[in-house]
Structure formats: structure tokens, C-alpha cells
Amino acid sequence: MKTACCLLFCTSLAQAATVTLPGPGPLPVRLEVTGTEISKAEQLQLQQYLEQQWPWLADARYWSAAEQFAATGTWPADAVLLRQAWQQCEAWWQQQRSYHCRFGAARKLWGLASQQAAASGELPDRVKLRREARQLLSLQSDAVRLLPDLQGFAQAVLLDNLLTQAKTLWPDASLQLQFGHWRAQFADTALTVQAFGQPTQNPLTAIRLQQQVLLQANVNHAIGPDAVWHPLEAWPVQYGPAVAVTSQSFSRAWLLAQALTAVNPKARTQSLQQTDAALWREWQQDPTAAPQLQASASWFDQLQAATAYQQSQQLQLQLELPVQPRQAKRPYVSAWLSQDGQWQAQLLLLGEQPRWYAELRSWWRQANQQKGQPFDQLAGATRRAGVHQFLWDARLADGRPLPAGDYILHLEAAREGGGREQLKLPLHWPLSHPLVLQGQHELGQVRVDVRPAGDPTPTAAVHPSG
């Protein structure tokens, strides 16, 4: 009887207890546990675990352990965390090939060089570092000794371990972790956080976390020991974007965040799975200007303002490029929507050299008014003759879904040594039925369709004719 009453009483109050755990420096790790009682012993267990593990990430102890590994191939017996982090990082490199932890030697060198650089302005020899990087990357992980670079990654692994322990201790509780700008929320309710730690006007940065972690990379665009490293060159990413990533675990989110900072802008969304989402904030010279943000598809579902950003349809454009004489060059093609003579959204751009964009005259006249549109970032390679399919996510440049209304779909193609052709098609959004249009010489049949959002991009898109 008494127990039953206590249970009722306890659960109805749903106490949230905040456990403050030690961090590597003055910043603590805060763990909020809701829905269960925490005993002093359990709290002490977590505290001691962190107190033992943080020193492994400090320079003195880390480099001696790493050098022992480089020399002998085995970690010191008590460096459990580092061994675990190394194995995970190598597994990621073998599978994903998007990031690794092998540039320890370069990071050490850079640490020294940046101290010297303050004095003399010299940087390390980039060519030499690149050649060494190439050698390091071609090694098998068990073949030769590598000097690992784990101080950043091991922190993510440590916090994952901490969360695992907390979940084991308190299986039914809701957990919320905060360490600087890194957050984790494993609860039934969602937590509202800002992607880059500071509140901004832009609704793309306010998200609701639930059963996920959030962390960022390259937020300060620092060049120094904290920089994000380009995985193929032993050089920090300079003037790259800041990235915020949500994922299932800190280790996965950390590796993704580093990889997504360095990756080619056109390939940004390729390595993300359903459970991952990312937001990029481009580097800007003027910190007071409005930030340029780009979000991956699943990021929109997490927004606090998710309803305003919902898009249930994508637009599929099937384009035929007619066969041209043998020596002919491939056309530059632009497809865009306009309303009242104003450019609204870019569906497609084929052709990678910006200096030829002026040849697509009608497009350039309209699009040129848009300051700051990174057309060369969304431009794809020119295509050969045949039928090609493209998907457009029906979102404007700032992420908002295309508002309903009447638009004109323009297609313009221009070919070197050939002609120019422009097609126009009135289009009402949402699209109720497919549209077909036929061009004469530079464009063939054009078909516009809707598909549900979330349909994957067609892979076998090229049907070369002839």
C-alpha cells in the first residue's frame, strides 16, 4: 500500500535531477535525469569514470600514448578509451572513406608551426604535407604504424560511453546531456535548441531534439589545433562552412560533421542517412551579414517551425537533349521558375564554367539580379545527348517550400558552335497534371511531373541515344 502510494506520488512529480559531472577544463558536463531517483553511488560512479578518462585527451598523456601506438602497434593497457576510439575511427574510414584520424603527425606539426607562424608568418610546406598524406592514406590500418589524431573524436566516444552507462543505470528515465554546445536528448519530449548555439533570426537554426544528439564543427572557422582537417590533405579546411549535425550518437555525429565541412558542396547530402540531418552555414567575411544556410532534407522535419517548411512534393523534370553532329559540344542548360518576370527558383543548371553563363541570356538577365546566389555550387556537369531526369525538391533558396501560385517554367539551352533555344511553360503550383513541351533543335521533349517527397533521385538517369 505504502509503496503504491509512493510510486504514484513519485511519478506524478517527475523530478528532474541535474548531475554536474567534471569536464576536461572549467566547462562541466551536465546530465539531467528525469523520471527516476538517482543515488549518490550512481552519481559517483559516473563522476569517477569521467575523472579517469578526461586526462587521456590532454596533450601530455595523449601524445605519449599515441606515440607508443605508432612505435609498437599497441595502445597502453589502460588507454581503453583511445583504443576504442581508434578502432571506431578506422572502421569508419574503411567503410565510408569520408573521414579518418590518421593525420596525427600533421596536427602535431601544425601545432608547432602555428606558434612559429605568429612570429614569422611561415606556414608548413603544403606540398610536402600532401605527399605524406597520400602515403598515409594508402596504408592498411594493420600494416604499418600510424600516429593517430584522436583528441577530438575520443571526446565524442567518451560522451557516448557516458550516455550508455547512464542508460544502463536508469533504463526508464529521460536523459538530457549538455556539454558546451553539444546536446543529447533521449526522452519522449522534445527539446528546443539552436543549431549553432546562438539564437538567430533564421528559423532554420531552431530545432527540436528528440532521441538524438546535436553537435557542430568549424563554428569559429579557427585555423589552428581545433580546425577541421581536410581528409585527403593534411591541411585544415580554410573558409569552409560551419556544420551542425543531428544523429544517433556523438561519435557518428562527430565524424559526419568533420566530413561534411570538407566535402565538395555538390556532394554534401550524399553521405547522410535517414537518421542524420545537417545544416551548413557558409563562411562569410562580414560576420554581421545575414548567414547563408543550407539544410539537408531531413533537417526540415526537425525544425521548430516544421509545419511552415513541410514539402510533400518534388518536381521531376525529364529532359531530352537531341543528338547533334559528332564534334558538337554539349549544351549549357538552365531551368528556372519566374513569376511576374522575376526569377523565383532555380531548378537545374548544367554547365560548370561561370564565364559562359552569360550565353544563357534570358536566364542571366533575370538571375544576375540575385546577389549572392551560388550558381556555380549547384551547377552540374553538361550532359550528352539523350534523356535525363532531374528532381527538384520544390524549395526556394532559403529552404521555404514553393508557395502556391502561377509561375512560368523557363528552359534555356545554348551550345558552342550551335544555337540557343528557349522554352516557356505556364505552371501552376501545386501541379495537378504532368506537362509536356517539345523543343526544336537544342532541346527535345521536356516533361514535368510531380513525385512525392522522399522519393530517391533516379540513378539510371542517362539513356544515351545513338
Place this chain on the structure above:
Amino acid sequence: MMMQPKTIRHFLLVSSLYLLGQPATAQQTNNTAPTRAHQPTLQAKIDFIAEFDQNGDGQVSHSEFFTERQHRLALMDLRHNAQIDVAGYQAEYADRLDQRLAADRKGQLKQTEVRFAAVDKDQDGRISSAEYQSSGQSAFRFIDSNKDGQISKTDSKADPVPQRRGQNNAEQPRRRPALVMPTTHSVSGMLAMYDTDKNGEVSAAEYQQIRQQAFARTDADQDGSLSAQEYMQEFTDRVDQQIASTRSAQLKQAQVRFKALDKDENGILSAAEYHQSGQRMFSRWDTDQNRLVSASEALPEAESAPATSDKAKKTTRTAP
């Protein structure tokens, strides 16, 4: 000793270099006429000679050229299997580009010390707001040759200012640097730096305002004067940004060149394809057909320039 230009033709040729010689910046301005690269100007030939001249005699012989091309081909073969893909091609180009950029960067930073000393008139180790303004005003007045209070294209001067003691305009131009920072020594430099509203002119007021903003931004500790460190820091940031954007644009260009070289589009560059294009490049410069390219040789015919006509044909030169 200043050499007087001997003929009008020589004078026009020399002056046209400085007008045509667009700095190879990566920023795409809203040009209506696309910039014409690979035109056979004397500057382009000097660049070619500087790139391939191994023995320092100011000329490129066919054997020198071929040896260097072979050497590069070997470097591109990253996996040592005689198959060159775009990654190897880009990597070899990136190595050469980074070496030049590192050397240019060092040179630019060294010059900064000289510039600092020139602006710091009272030599107290700090640039005060007054010194900064006066240096800005004298630069403006110098470039504004028609004295209308504005810098615009009409202020173009046919004879540019001598940059350093010992370099004079009528002498052989030197190789263009990989890293080009806009300077206040020319109209185009002034426009690149100060024409923020892109109307093709820089008024005195616009100029002052931007200079003030730059001063405030550079003065990190907000004490009203610039120390050598602050000045160097600001310039280093600008240099590094310019390097980053130049690099990415040039590497992208390398990718485009690879695609142009790879005629059979199999993603692999064969030695034959590479040497064929090299041979075309060499014979284009070697107008007197003696297997030797020298600076005094006649320049090849310029291509017909379609940029002026409306029915434009785009022409692309494929230079490896």
C-alpha cells in the same frame, strides 16, 4: 636606366599588356563579355617560357619542353599503374600551384612590412588614424588622373607607375604571379577594392567610408591606432582568403582541362593524348618553326574575337 620606347608599336604593345592583363582572380564579376584566356599575348608567352625553361636561358627548346612534360606525366601517375585519372592530374597541378602560392604568399607578407613603414610616417611603430587617412588620400589623388573626385575607368593610365626601383615598364614583363592581390597602384585595383556598389566608379566619399571601416576592423584592440601586428594580421587574412579562392577556382579549371584532354572520355588520360596537346601548345608558340620558343619570336595570330558580335560563338582553348 629607363629605356624609351623605340616605336609606337612597341609602346602600344607594352601598354596593352597592362590593360589586357586581367588579374587571375577567382571572383566572378558580372562581366557581359567573358574574359578571354589563352590569348597569344606577349605576357602569355613569357608565362609559358618561365614555366618550361629549365636551363635559365630565357628560351624553351623542344627537348626541354618534352622532358618537363614527361616528368609531369610521371608525377600524375599516383598509383603507379600508367593510368592517369583526374585526381592524379589535379594533384600534380596542385603541387605546382601550391609551391608558387607559398612563394607568392611569402613575398606579399614581406612587402607588408615595407608598406607599413611607408604609411607610418613618424616611425613610431603604429599607424595613427591621421597617417592612414593621409596615405589613402595621396593614393586616391594619384590614381584620379583627371582630378574629378572619382576613380573610374576613364582614369586608366596608359603608362603605369613604376613599382620598384630597378623595374621599368619597357623591359621584358615578368611571369604573372599565381597570387594576385588587388593594390591601390592601378585603377582596376582600386575598383576591385573599393567599388562595393559595382557602379564602375569610386567616389571620394565611398573611398573614405570603406577605409574607415577597414581601419576599425583592423584595429583589433580598438585603441585608435594600428600596430604592426594588427596590420600584418589583417593583411594575412586577406591573403589567405585570396589564396583559398584562387586555389579552388584553379583546381576546378584543372578538372575542366582534364576533361578537355580526355578525348575518348574514359576518365583516363593516356600519354598520347597528353603529348599531343603538348605538341599543339608548343607549335603554337613556335611561329618560326625552329623548335625553339623565345621571347623575341613573332607572336601567333590572335583568334577571331566573337565577344563583340551578338551571334557569339564560344571558343575554348584547351591548354593542358
